[in-house]
Amino acid sequence: MAVPAAALLFLVGVGVGASGGETGTGTSASPAPVPTVTRTVTAAPRADAKPAAAAPSQTPEAAKPATSEPPAEPVRITVPDFAGMGLQDAQDHAQAQGLFLLSSHDETGAGRAQVLDRNWTVCSQSPAAGTGVTDDTTIDFGAVKLNETCP
Numbered sequence: 001m002a003v004p005a006a007a008l009l010f011l012v013g014v015g016v017g018a019s020g021g022e023t024g025t026g027t028s029a030s031p032a033p034v035p036t037v038t039r040t041v042t043a044a045p046r047a048d049a050k051p052a053a054a055a056p057s058q059t060p061e062a063a064k065p066a067t068s069e070p071p072a073e074p075v076r077i078t079v080p081d082f083a084g085m086g087l088q089d090a091q092d093h094a095q096a097q098g099l100f101l102l103s104s105h106d107e108t109g110a111g112r113a114q115v116l117d118r119n120w121t122v123c124s125q126s127p128a129a130g131t132g133v134t135d136d137t138t139i140d141f142g143a144v145k146l147n148e149t150c151p
Helices: 002-018 087-096
Strands: 076-078 102-106 120-126 132-134 139-145
Touching (some): 087 102
């Protein structure tokens, strides 16, 4: 008789444990998840550490020093005239010409951000139209909202 009673108590305990110890028919809220933050730190080499020995080379090509190619020459581009264009169109046109470093500012001096570029018109640019630049030159557009006139 002791064995069936122990088995019954075990099953009741498992059932209560699986229900989270709750009794009754009400629903219980799950505990809120706790975010986990993982931080990866790379240790700097110790000053007294010896450099690792290089693996022996299997082929003569691996023993040759690596040759680096000279850096590519910058591409020369003549800056188009962007004045009067919509800011988004001017940016698209500049990128089509190979000019990818672009910035813009509020030409009125009010410091407004150009959140939606399609709502702005280019009034000025730097460097000026016709200037020869390299593809690593930043083009800055001075713009006003569509319903405003250029200063």
